[in-house]
Amino acid sequence: MGLLWTGAIAPATAGPESAKHGKYLFDAAGCLGCHTKKDGKPLAGGRRLRTPFGHYYSPNITPHPEHGIGKWTSTDLKRSLREGVAPDGSHYFPVFPYPSYTGITDSDIADLWAYLKTVPSIAQANRPHDTKPPFGARIFMVAWKTLNFEPGPFKPDPYLSDQVNRGAYLVDVIGHCGECHTPRNAVGGLQRDRWLSGNPGGPEGEQVPNITPDRETGVGRWSDGDLDSLFRMGMTPEGDFVGGSMTEVIENSSGHLSESDLRAVIAYLRTLPPIRHKVESKKKGS
Ligand code: HEC
Ligand code: HEC
Numbered sequence: 170m171g172l173l174w175t176g177a178i179a180p181a182t183a184g185p186e187s188a189k190h191g192k193y194l195f196d197a198a199g200c201l202g203c204h205t206k207k208d209g210k211p212l213a214g215g216r217r218l219r220t221p222f223g224h225y226y227s228p229n230i231t232p233h234p235e236h237g238i239g240k241w242t243s244t245d246l247k248r249s250l251r252e253g254v255a256p257d258g259s260h261y262f263p264v265f266p267y268p269s270y271t272g273i274t275d276s277d278i279a280d281l282w283a284y285l286k287t288v289p290s291i292a293q294a295n296r297p298h299d300t301k302p303p304f305g306a307r308i309f310m311v312a313w314k315t316l317n318f319e320p321g322p323f324k325p326d327p328y329l330s331d332q333v334n335r336g337a338y339l340v341d342v343i344g345h346c347g348e349c350h351t352p353r354n355a356v357g358g359l360q361r362d363r364w365l366s367g368n369p370g371g372p373e374g375e376q377v378p379n380i381t382p383d384r385e386t387g388v389g390r391w392s393d394g395d396l397d398s399l400f401r402m403g404m405t406p407e408g409d410f411v412g413g414s415m416t417e418v419i420e421n422s423s424g425h426l427s428e429s430d431l432r433a434v435i436a437y438l439r440t441l442p443p444i445r446h447k448v449e450s451k452k453k454g455s
Pocket of ligand 2: 339346350378412415418
């Protein structure tokens with residue numbers, strides 16, 4: 170069933186419907202993969218995220234009262250996603266993609282919260298990050314945020330259709346596609362004027378391709394059907410399968426999108442300004 174963008178922030182759906190919609194958003198947002206280590210318990214954290222600034226380990230976000238977020242309120246979750254701030258007032262590192270999630274609407278955060286409360290609680294302690302200075306210092310994030318972070322919920326563009334706005338919300342906010350597909354500056358901030366034009370220094374050192382409609386270096390020659398096959402099954406127009414971290418996006422996120430949401434994603438990608446920027450596709454393990 171399609172969840173069309175209405176142009177306004179709808180009130181949070183009540184009861185079990187809220188948790189059900191929360192699960193749909195949770196999948197689309199890829200929360201599971203990052204917060205689960207290989208062969209680990211779901212959402213208990215400990216997955217290593219390799220960045221140019223060092224190794225970060227995701228925390229436990231199950232409802233465990235000591236090791237997870239069992240003592241949190243929905244306001245704490247909202248503050249973490251919207252502002253990148255922890256309940257004790259300290260700042261999160263942007264390896265947690267709150268620079269994208271800041272756009273999640275209040276009612277969608279309420280639904281995510283309703284779902285997170287239903288997952289099994291797991292007693293697994295958090296592992297400290299292993300980073301290079303100053304990228305391990307939370308206080309450094311204050312300056313970083315002034316330059317690289319603009320908080321606030323997604324605002325639909327009145328000049329675009331509901332479908333394109335829904336796609337923008339799914340791509341730029343929920344799917345946080347820009348976190349991998351947009352190049353970053355020297356301190357890891359997203360270069361918003363080069364949005365989705367490809368990133369030679371993606372997660373785990375990957376080459377992440379340009380997905381703007383540029384015909385030479387982006388996906389301008391792909392048909393809607395080509396994009397649809399990629400998002401559902403990971404198949405490219407050449408009949409190859411995409412690799413690296415995109416595999417996870419397809420398995421956990423885009424492959425679960427409703428028909429109308431998938432169409433919205435494709436419609437939005439078509440409206441992006443084409444940017445010429447060649448990123449050599451280099452398969453993992455280089
Ligand atoms: C790209 C990987 C990644 C994704 C995707 C991701 N997270 Fe996280 N998340 C992290 C990391 C890493 C941290 C720790 C950041 C820090 O220590 O500053 C974190 C922190 C958190 C925290 C704070 C936990 C605490 O103990 O303070 C919450 C809550 C959270 N994430 C929820 C979510 C939800 C909900 C989603 C999906 C909407 C999500 N995350 C998606 C990597 C990710
Ligand atoms: C965790 C990082 C990550 C995220 C998040 C991500 N991608 Fe990707 N994406 C990749 C990588 C890496 C590749 C290249 C895979 C390869 O070379 O086989 C890729 C490939 C693609 C391709 C194929 C392009 C080509 O030229 O082959 C498209 C289209 C795409 N992604 C769209 C998206 C969209 C839309 C989203 C958000 C819903 C998204 N991606 C989220 C990492 C990511």
